Amino acid sequence: MGDVVAILCAFGLTGYLEFGRPGMAESLIQAQVILPLFITIALYNGSYSMDTLRYHWRGLFKAQVALLLAMVTVVFVHFLAKTSSDFSRFAFLSGCALALMTVAWLRLQMRSVVGWRCGANVMNELVVDDGGPMVKLPGAIRISAAAMGIRPNLSDPQTLDRLGLVLRNIDRVIVSCPPERRADWAMMLKGANVDGEVLDDEVVRLGAQGARVSNGYGLLMVSAGPLGLRDRALKRLFDVTFAASAIFALSPLLIAVAVAVKLQDGGPVFFTQRRMGRGNRFFNMYKFRSMTQALCDAQGNVSASKDDQRITRVGKFIRSTSIDELPQLFNVLLGDMSLVGPRPHATGSLAGEKLFWEVDQRYWQRHSLKPGLSGLAQVRGFRGATDHEADLVNRLQSDLEYLEGWTITRDIQILFLTLRVLVHDRAF
Incomplete structure (x- = not known):
């Protein structure tokens, strides 16, 4: 009822201020057209659910979305019917803007009323x-x-x-x-x-x-995929588009690094290592080779450390700048990896004296999504050698947090934050 009154008052006031009583009558007609649409959408999108009483900002957002969709629908109908010249556009837009603000203000005021009537728990x-x-x-x-x-x-x-x-x-x-x-x-x-x-x-x-x-x-x-079909398609489309564009834009750098690695000691350009991916399935992950060919650790049993004698001069530079990870863009195109997700680990990786999954059994849950070039753990600084069990636990907590609340917006945000940590002091 409060939303209905807020919308009627907003449109009535803007119409009255512009044209007096005739304008108010016309604006109220527009409000009466919007209201059925708003109420229908609001009922379907949960604007009046129990969750909106528990989480006020969620309810406010849903109500605003419902009102915007109703307004856009009315404008579209007027356009198709060619009746937009029959009413004041300024009064209509002003009414829409004031209605959005009034509904928002009223819902924010309801927080104290709900708290007074229901206490800490809105459900009995x-x-x-x-x-x-x-x-x-x-x-x-x-x-x-x-x-x-x-x-x-x-x-x-x-x-x-x-x-x-x-x-x-x-x-x-x-x-x-x-x-x-x-x-x-x-x-x-x-x-x-x-x-x-x-x-x-x-x-x-x-x-x-x-x-x-x-x-x-x-x-x-006891288990469910963290993403539905629509979200998986959206994430894959974003991965392919971004990875293909990045490979094209970075091709001069990729060629230059490949030449530098080859000239360093004549060994192969790429280092391929078997890693654990989505669904606990193995895949071959590509990196620019940063260690001498004879001392490469294909199983990942020994983590790289500061002043590691296995790392070449070129390797030290590309590791410290994360350039060695760029070939994983091809893994993204192949579908083995995603741009954002839990980082893939070698099966022999140790946290202290234990294998990763021996530290915490929840470790396997992180494989319900494709591994990523970067992830929430990496942008939080949890990267590099895992000398202690806590080093893994911190990463695992971030990975599980990422799985619980995936959105494409969050992926984009993590990619931007990754740019700040490309050069880091834990890249050994």
Whole structure:
């Protein structure tokens, strides 16, 4: 209701200020055309969902998007119908601008109202303790099933009535009980007209992300690709376009470095090493060779260090400037790598005295995306030798954070930030 009033007031005010009462009437007609479109889009994009009460800025953004789409639709319809000359463009645009600002201001003011009415938690959550593990949820109401005389007994109407009274005005209830009583509690909650959940430690142990029933079998979803089809296509299109353009633009540099590496000791220009990629599959990663041919470490068992005797004079320069990584642009075109993603590691890499996956089992999760030329860990400075286990843990945390919230905008941002760390003191 607040958004509707804000839009009507904004258009009415701008029309009145320009043409008086006739202008206000005309502007209100425009607002009445926009409103059905705005409400329809807002309902579909979640502008009035529970999440918008929890996260005010998210709700504000969705409402602004819905209003902009409604306005653009009205302008497009006027254009097709050739009726744009029948109303004041200035009044319409002014009304649109003022409506956007008014809706934004009103939604920001609602934060204090929501906090006053709902407190820290916008949902009424109830935790029922029936002898299971302790559950701590900020803002949730907690009761003891034993103290309230509530048992998971479908044969006792009095108990069901007592539970119904407890759950009145509750949005979500969570029951913590022993395994043998979970099925009984589940049956009781199904008829309680409330979002009900039963605590199960297996969900945490398996890292389950969802559940479903198929052909009578109960299945827990424990893994899912981090990107949908549309996002994968967008990321791939960006990778191919950028990599091909970069290879063309940097071709003089690539040729010059190849010649310098060849003249250094007559060995091969490229160093190929087997790395772990998406889906835990191996691929051959290309780099300009920076070490003497006889001492190249194809398995990556020994990390390069400062003043490493294996590194040639040309190699020292191209490593310190990250030029040695440029051939991986061809890996991007081949589809083995992406521009941005977790950096691929050699299978023999050590963090301290342990293999990478021995330090933290979550290490394998980073392979759900293609490895990248650069990543969130690299722009944060977590690169170079892994002399200690903490060196890997810092990188892993950044890689997992990247997987959780991918956007094309974030990839572009990481690429720009990479330009600042191309030359670094940890490139040995």
